[in-house]
Amino acid sequence: MAKMTVDKSKSMDNAFTAATLHQQASDPTYAGALSxxxxxxxKDLTGVNAVVWGVPLDTATSNRPGTRFGPRGIREASCGMDNDPQYPFGSRLFRQMAVIDYGDCYFYFGEQGKVPGIIEENAAAIINAESEPYLLSLGGDHFVTYPLLKAHAEKHGPLALVQFDAHQDTWDDEEGVVDHGTMITRAVKEGIIDxxxxxxxxxxxxxxxxxxxxxxxxxxxxEIGPAEIARRVLDRVAGKKTYLTFDIDSLDPAFAPGTGTPVSGGLSSAQALATLRHLKDLDVVGSDVVEVxxxxxxxxxxxxxxxxxxxxMLGNLWERRFRPS
Ligand SMILES: [Mn+2]
Incomplete structure (x- = not known):
């Protein structure tokens, strides 16, 4: 019988076997633990530069529910990407930047009124940890951005908001409602966005x-394309600290059919990714991807x-904070 050899530079089930936060994963795309x-x-934030965290809410949606499965879907899809290096960022992304998967936010779906406070408290605990990690949250419907913004604004002051979306989410708001179409109105009224x-x-x-x-x-x-979109965004933000929220329904339903409130005529995934690359110098202090x-x-x-x-989003963060100029 042939002797089994184990290549110690390779890992399987890196999500729980990684010896360090920088370990290169070599799980096959089709198997291994999904993070x-x-x-x-x-849940240990010591020395962590960036946290990826799921917020599985879908009870604030006005049309089709299902975003409670968003974090799980995004994690699974992420495992189909090359482990390392990642285009267009190369192999230093995770070697230089400690990124963890913090799991998901827990709340009881039956206690809708408690959800905003729970998300905000948990987000605050993460971003105010000693290592002051960057928080990238995976929704969840778009309501989650409101408590996330609140936690970030509490730390940084009112933030510039850069929002990719089919919808403005500025419908009339009433205090206490948990609605994915009105939370920007509330954020404006509370002064947490500039x-x-x-x-x-x-x-x-x-x-x-x-x-x-x-x-x-x-x-x-x-009409104007990614470079000009980004130029206008950078002009508007003018160097202010920014919260970036990416509603997947900003993409055309051809590129993102799996969402609650799809609208024709949106961006292609290529246009959106190119725009994000042009925004690498934005001072983004926190971000989310919602509505999957x-x-x-x-x-x-x-x-x-x-x-x-x-x-x-992680690649841009790495470029801003770690890439030698
Ligand atoms: Mn939205």
Missing amino acids: FMRRKYT VDHSIQIGIRTIAPQDYGIEIIDALTCH APSYDHAGITSIAGSTVAMY
Whole structure:
């Protein structure tokens, strides 16, 4: 019988066998424990630069529910990407930047009123840990952005909001409601976003108010292209600390059918990724990818797009903080 040899430079089930936070995963794409990009699952934030965290909420949606499965779908799709290196960032992304998968936020779906406070408290505990990690949250419907923004604004002050979305999410809000179409209104009224430096990209619906937030609607996006979209975003943000929220329905349903409120005429995944690359110098202090609902997906298209957008967010963070100039 041939002797089995084990290559110790390779790992299997890196999500729980990784010896260090920087260990290169070599799980095959089709097997192994599922974490976001095979990063180590841990609640230990010591020495952590970036946390990936699931927020599996779907009870604030106005149309089709199912985003409670979003974090799971994105994790699974992320395991189909090359372990390392990752295009276009190369192999230093995880070797230089300690990224973990923190698991998911727990709340009881039956206690809707408690959900915002639980998300905010948990997010605050992460970003205020000694290592001050960057938090990348995986929704969940878009309501989750409101408590996430609150936690970040508590730490940094009012933030510029950069929002990729088909919808403005500025419908009339009533205190206490948990609604994925009104939470930007609440964020404006509470002063946690700085409307003068905020901008929405890919919009193709009309809410009663824009509260002074600049909009690059979908038709304009198609006319001007990624480099010019990014130039306008950078102009608008003007160097302010930014929260970046990426609603997967900013993409056209051809590229993201697996979502609750799809609208035709959106960005392609290629346009969105190119735009994100042009935004690498934005001072993003936290971000999320929301509204992935795998039950309506086909061939994993939406989860693949969502996981790639999340990877680009980490890649841009690595470029800003770690890449030698
Ligand atoms: Mn939205």
